[in-house]
Amino acid sequence: MKVVIIGASFAGVAAALEVRKLHKDADIILLEKQATLGYIPNGLHLYWDNKINALDDARFITKEQLDRHEIQYYLSATVEKINTTQKIITYDYLEKEELIAYDKLIIAAGSRQLSEKIDGSEHERVLKYKRYDEAQAALAKVQESRHITIIGGGQVGVEAADLLIRQQKQVTLIESMDYVLFKYLDEDMIQPIEQKMTDNGIDLKLRQTVSSIEAEADHKISVHLGEESVASDAVIMGVNVRPNLHFLDEQIDLHMDQTIAVDRYLRTSAEDVFAVGDCIQLSGPGEEMVYIPLINNAVRTGIVAAANLIKPAVPFNGSSRTIGTHVFGYYIASTGLTEGESLFTNRTVKTCRQEVRLTSLPQSDTMTLKWVYDASTHELLGAQLLSTSNILEKINTLALAIQTKQTLEDLKQADYFFHPLYTQMVSATNLVSWMAERADEDES
Amino acid sequence: MKVEHFLEKNEVREITIFKQLVLNNGILSYTKMLEHLSISKASLENDLESISSRMTVFDKQIQVLYDGQTIELKMSDEQSLQHIYRLYLNQSVKIEIINYLFKHKEFSITKLTQKLAISESSLFRKIKELNSHLKEFSLKIRNGQLQGEELQIRYFYFQFYYYIEDKTTLITSRSDNQITQAVHSLENFLQVTIVPENRQRLTIWLIISKSRVTNKDKKYKHLRKQMQPYVKDPLYHKVQVMVLRYYSRYSIEVDEEEAMLHFAFLLAFPILTEDDFHEYTLIRDRHAPIASLDTYIVETIIIHFKFRRPPYMLERDMYYHLTHIHTRLYFFHGDIEIYEYEEMIAREKQLVGKSLVPFARTLLTISTDKFMSIEVENNSLLKMELLKYISLLTLISFKMANVIQIGIDLKMDELYKETLSELLILKMRPINGIQVERYQPSKEYDLILTNDKPVEENHYEDARVYILSEILSSFDMASIQRVIQELHT
Numbered sequence: 001m002k003v004v005i006i007g008a009s010f011a012g013v014a015a016a017l018e019v020r021k022l023h024k025d026a027d028i029i030l031l032e033k034q035a036t037l038g039y040i041p042n043g044l045h046l047y048w049d050n051k052i053n054a055l056d057d058a059r060f061i062t063k064e065q066l067d068r069h070e071i072q073y074y075l076s077a078t079v080e081k082i083n084t085t086q087k088i089i090t091y092d093y094l095e096k097e098e099l100i101a102y103d104k105l106i107i108a109a110g111s112r113q114l115s116e117k118i119d120g121s122e123h124e125r126v127l128k129y130k131r132y133d134e135a136q137a138a139l140a141k142v143q144e145s146r147h148i149t150i151i152g153g154g155q156v157g158v159e160a161a162d163l164l165i166r167q168q169k170q171v172t173l174i175e176s177m178d179y180v181l182f183k184y185l186d187e188d189m190i191q192p193i194e195q196k197m198t199d200n201g202i203d204l205k206l207r208q209t210v211s212s213i214e215a216e217a218d219h220k221i222s223v224h225l226g227e228e229s230v231a232s233d234a235v236i237m238g239v240n241v242r243p244n245l246h247f248l249d250e251q252i253d254l255h256m257d258q259t260i261a262v263d264r265y266l267r268t269s270a271e272d273v274f275a276v277g278d279c280i281q282l283s284g285p286g287e288e289m290v291y292i293p294l295i296n297n298a299v300r301t302g303i304v305a306a307a308n309l310i311k312p313a314v315p316f317n318g319s320s321r322t323i324g325t326h327v328f329g330y331y332i333a334s335t336g337l338t339e340g341e342s343l344f345t346n347r348t349v350k351t352c353r354q355e356v357r358l359t360s361l362p363q364s365d366t367m368t369l370k371w372v373y374d375a376s377t378h379e380l381l382g383a384q385l386l387s388t389s390n391i392l393e394k395i396n397t398l399a400l401a402i403q404t405k406q407t408l409e410d411l412k413q414a415d416y417f418f419h420p421l422y423t424q425m426v427s428a429t430n431l432v433s434w435m436a437e438r439a440d441e442d443e444s
Numbered sequence: 445m446k447v448e449h450f451l452e453k454n455e456v457r458e459i460t461i462f463k464q465l466v467l468n469n470g471i472l473s474y475t476k477m478l479e480h481l482s483i484s485k486a487s488l489e490n491d492l493e494s495i496s497s498r499m500t501v502f503d504k505q506i507q508v509l510y511d512g513q514t515i516e517l518k519m520s521d522e523q524s525l526q527h528i529y530r531l532y533l534n535q536s537v538k539i540e541i542i543n544y545l546f547k548h549k550e551f552s553i554t555k556l557t558q559k560l561a562i563s564e565s566s567l568f569r570k571i572k573e574l575n576s577h578l579k580e581f582s583l584k585i586r587n588g589q590l591q592g593e594e595l596q597i598r599y600f601y602f603q604f605y606y607y608i609e610d611k612t613t614l615i616t617s618r619s620d621n622q623i624t625q626a627v628h629s630l631e632n633f634l635q636v637t638i639v640p641e642n643r644q645r646l647t648i649w650l651i652i653s654k655s656r657v658t659n660k661d662k663k664y665k666h667l668r669k670q671m672q673p674y675v676k677d678p679l680y681h682k683v684q685v686m687v688l689r690y691y692s693r694y695s696i697e698v699d700e701e702e703a704m705l706h707f708a709f710l711l712a713f714p715i716l717t718e719d720d721f722h723e724y725t726l727i728r729d730r731h732a733p734i735a736s737l738d739t740y741i742v743e744t745i746i747i748h749f750k751f752r753r754p755p756y757m758l759e760r761d762m763y764y765h766l767t768h769i770h771t772r773l774y775f776f777h778g779d780i781e782i783y784e785y786e787e788m789i790a791r792e793k794q795l796v797g798k799s800l801v802p803f804a805r806t807l808l809t810i811s812t813d814k815f816m817s818i819e820v821e822n823n824s825l826l827k828m829e830l831l832k833y834i835s836l837l838t839l840i841s842f843k844m845a846n847v848i849q850i851g852i853d854l855k856m857d858e859l860y861k862e863t864l865s866e867l868l869i870l871k872m873r874p875i876n877g878i879q880v881e882r883y884q885p886s887k888e889y890d891l892i893l894t895n896d897k898p899v900e901e902n903h904y905e906d907a908r909v910y911i912l913s914e915i916l917s918s919f920d921m922a923s924i925q926r927v928i929q930e931l932h933t
């Protein structure tokens with residue numbers, strides 16, 4: 001069996017490794033457009049944060065690991081066309097057009113940070129750095145810039161704002177919504193972070209949408225929003241990523257948002273063709289099909305597609321959109337449905353926000369926790385955490401609780417350890433209101 | 445733009461024949477029909493033949509019989525003029541062109557001629573004709589696309605699918621879970637209730653929006669300009685939050701103006717209930733153009749009705765309807781005339797008296813002046829909004845008219861008295877703004893109808909008394925009408 005995988009990033013590599021595990025004698029071939037292998041998209045952030053010494057250290061897989069698993073790979077190989085009827089792929093390799101036939105094809109071509117709406121976003125001082133070479137270029141440009149404008153207040157944009165302000169850059173951040181990180185946190189959770197952002201001198205422009213970007217004569221670059229514009233030295237595109245799938249043939253159905261339509265087994269409409277990672281929609285926290293471009297989804301879908309190559313065996317069980325990060329001195333994490341997003345579902349939710357102590361020590365730090373649960377069944381649907389201590393691992397417990405449909409009552413009985421140094425009387429992730437420093441029940 | 449602009453000349457004539465028959469009890473002489481259509485007898489015969497062959501699909505449910513003298517329409521109770529219109533519209537090539545454009549967003553001449561099975565030259569002719577009517581929408585079909593401002597494109601498609609094309613076909617073929625869910629989400633985000641009759645409108649709008657949202661290079665110049673006073677509007681804000689959240693869940697880059705399109709639509713059409721709309725009026729900026737024009741027009745109407753304040757709920761109703769009218773005038777160009785303008789005006793004049801029509805015209809002039817709209821004369825949007833003003837004024841004048849209490853007090857034998865009183869009540873029923881009953885001594889009346897002069901001067905207290913000369917005579921009926929008119933003013 002010859003398995004060809006387009007894209008050797010998280011989804012593609014995960015699929016390749018899993019195929020190898022399941023099929024000892026399959027030929028596995030990765031075709032990757034980039035010249036280097038396994039770069040971690042937020043490597044530049046790691047570098048700015050002084051966690052790595054060079055961008056090159058941000059790798060999640062090495063050539064040696066692939067060799068060891070007898071996975072073939074072609075770098076600088078760009079797929080240009082696929083023919084799913086004849087099962088042939090055309091790709092550019094070393095400036096030559098090559099053909100390769102497949103028995104099974106996995107499309108893991110991912111996404112890119114690109115705006116088709118914002119005029120001028122392809123300018124060289126409009127920085128994107130998901131890929132290694134982009135990150136290298138961005139690193140150099142940022143070094144020579146004083147004032148940087150970030151478009152988009154999502155995870156990438158807010159992390160970048162924090163890291164740049166720490167380098168004494170002047171930072172303007174533009175977000176169309178009323179508040180930053182709106183996909184993960186409700187508005188009532190964001191106040192401390194936005195406060196810190198403005199205290200640190202970030203020029204936060206909310207409810208503003210960028211219409212175009214224009215290079216000015218004096219090496220400045222202007223970002224136009226409505227009637228206003230911001231001139232700075234460089235711009236960072238922190239907008240939502242989107243797939244780039246010009247090479248598909250007509251047999252493969254797309255959704256309206258240009259993602260590939262797949263079934264629960266990650267099969268596309270073309271026979272023996274699968275799609276994974278950032279090029280598909282998944283069933284999300286509200287159980288509707290949505291687009292959640294995250295590494296954990298890329299890896300999990302890669303593994304599931306591999307399991308279904310021969311026959312449909314393992315359905316993909318969806319995504320709770322679990323994230324965690326550290327910005328402006330706060331650890332924040334979120335999983336499942338937010339209260340804001342619950343308006344898109346047919347469920348009636350209730351929420352509760354509480355502040356709990358993390359340990360039993362007198363000087364214990366606290367964590368703010370927001371619960372989103374079904375009003376009638378009390379099933380946990382979402383959780384948001386915020387603390388100056390590192391509480392990120394706790395979100396995984398809650399993510400698992402959501403995935404396994406636990407109720408608040410179930411969680412009260414969850415068997416968690418006690419140690420005065422690390423916990424208080426009840427675990428922080430039990431909704432026991434009598435241990436909260438503060439709790440706001442909401443009856444919405 | 446009119447419905448008939450989607451049809452060919454002979455088809456319009458055939459439809460007119462049906463309409464004339466319906467207006468004339470289903471039967472009309474050749475002479476009358478020829479006079480109305482101003483065509484030759486030979487071409488009338490042609491039309492009738494063509495009608496006959498078309499009607500075969502109705503399997504005798506609808507028939508037009510003619511014998512050289514008279515023309516007669518036979519129609520079963522389940523059929524109506526609407527079904528006949530539908531039949532003609534269903535085979536309209538122009539409608540198919542619009543449908544095709546909506547579905548494919550772009551066409552090539554060769555593909556379309558194949559699809560429609562017509563020649564290139566007749567396709568060009570039809571597009572040219574369509575363009576002459578699309579002009580008032582500031583739209584045109586060019587290079588295989590419908591071109592113009594995005595708001596106008598969606599508005600036109602909306603009017604087209606709501607009034608011209610068979611809307612149930614669109615809804616059944618295009619409405620999916622996503623659309624149903626979007627309607628529900630809109631209720632959640634705006635904290636409103638979409639009642640069933642408004643749901644259909646919203647569904648069509650959302651279907652159109654869904655199919656347009658990913659189009660590239662949309663134009664919003666006019667919309668952006670008109671939205672300037674509304675960037676801080678609370679309803680707009682809610683719509684904006686919903687739109688941003690909605691599309692953040694897909695790999696779609698949504699234009700900032702997407703929320704503006706929905707905002708304009710929500711206020712221009714009955715989507716919100718009057719209650720929900722009222723909540724919005726309490727928080728909207730009263731100085732923004734639409735709200736301030738609403739107030740100005742309400743005040744002008746109150747002055748016209750001699751400073752009598754309308755009842756609270758009627759005033760709310762006025763704002764509700766006026767906002768729809770004014771939002772249309774503010775944001776949109778062009779319209780599809782769903783009612784025969786001239787006929788409606790004539791009918792309204794009969795119904796409400798002559799003075800309301802010129803007053804409605806004054807209101808329209810005030811509004812267009814305030815918005816400095818550059819609509820050309822004879823524009824369907826202006827005509828339709830004028831009809832709406834007239835309807836609103838009619839409604840107000842009905843509701844504001846005092847109900848005149850009339851008591852019938854006949855002096856005669858009990859049997860006659862009962863019968864004649866009932867007959868009189870029956871005869872007076874069609875008169876507006878009155879309440880008639882047999883006289884009860886304990887109640888107060890504005891007018892007493894009797895056949896005998898009362899003995900005492902104030903037997904009926906303050907009520908005016910009319911003495912009938914000959915019960916049920918036309919003389920008495922005319923006099924009673926005059927008295928009622930006098931009492932009304």
Ligand SMILES: Cc1cc2nc3c(=O)[nH]c(=O)nc-3n(C[C@H](O)[C@H](O)[C@H](O)COP(=O)(O)OP(=O)(O)OC[C@H]3O[C@@H](n4cnc5c(N)ncnc54)[C@H](O)[C@@H]3O)c2cc1C
Pocket residue numbers: 006007008009010011012031032033034041042077078079080108109110111112113129130156241244247276277278279293294295296298
């Ligand atoms: C700056 C930044 C930071 C991020 N940080 C995080 C994070 O901390 N945590 C998290 O969960 N998510 C993060 N993400 C999101 C994350 O990057 C994506 O979800 C993840 O990379 C998706 O993996 P993938 O394998 O599906 O696609 P991608 O990583 O996009 O990889 C697709 C691969 O396919 C290749 N390819 C594309 N087209 C072709 C072609 N025609 N021929 C050959 N090869 C092709 C590309 O070169 C690429 O290597 C971040 C994103 C950005 C932009």
